Amino acid sequence: MKKVLFLLGHLTDLDIEWMIHNGSKKNLKNHEELISKGEEIENIYIILSGKLSITDGKQEIAAIGPGEIVGEMSFLESRAPSVSVIAAEETVVYSISRAVMNEKLDTDLEFRSNFYYSLALFLSNRLRKTTNKLGFESPDEEDMIDTNVLDGVAQAGARFSQILNKFSEV
Template sequence: MKRVLFVLGQLNDLDIDWMIRQGAKKNLHAGNWLIRQGHEIDSLYIVLTGEFEVVNDQKPAHPIAIVGAGEVLGEMSFIDARPPEASVKAMEDSTVFCVPKQVIREKMEQNPGFAARFYLAMSMFLSSRLRTTMNSLGFGVPQDDADEIDLNVLHQVGQAGARFNQIIHKFSTV
């Protein structure tokens, strides 16, 4: 759940309102693919409910990760504009919030402040994911400390959690 807090904690209330207006809810049944390795994707996703398995198509028996509510998906392809390096499949009936990448890019061109906040959020998010990966490979901080939230981010967690709940509330009735 903490991954989305990096994103929502850096954006302001106007940014979140804009994202909610531009985004949509997407429901997936268990077994449906959200992202396919090597295939372009057109949105950035936030998992609202459910659970997803992240796999490399060459080694599908060895999942890379299991992700649930509050995780962000499609961020690497957003940043570097390359096709995804992994596939993502719903393990149970699930719901994601999706915002088209092109709409986000247009907003960044029109609003440099939004662009700066968004890229800072993505940087913090990807840094956290890399640290977690390094820890899981046995490098760095002992595993007990690997899931700690950085003190620089801690003060924004409450507000970010409220923003995530705002997104869930908006799309729970749609």
């Protein structure tokens, strides 16, 4: 859940409303592939319920659940993903297309700034966790959250609830 806080905590209420009205809900069946390794993707996703498995094709790398974001690296780099993402159970995701996001990013500089800043925080946190797992960081810092993120945590939680309520059939 912490991952979505990076994104939603730095956007405005109007940005969240815009996202709700310009995205959609996607239901995945158990074992259904959301993202295929090496194939271009056109969406960025937030998991609303269920669980996804990140795999390199041979083994599971990670399992992620509600509040996690997927497709952000391919969104940023416009490169095909280096992993596959498969539903480990029935899962519901929020989906917004790259084309719609790019149009908003091109026309709304405040949204653009907040969106990219939040993704930078999100990816920085992911890298810290990875280096910690490899034994290069203090275990005391494993679950620390930057004060820049903490400032928006309550609001981000409320915004995630707002997205869940919009797609209340979850």
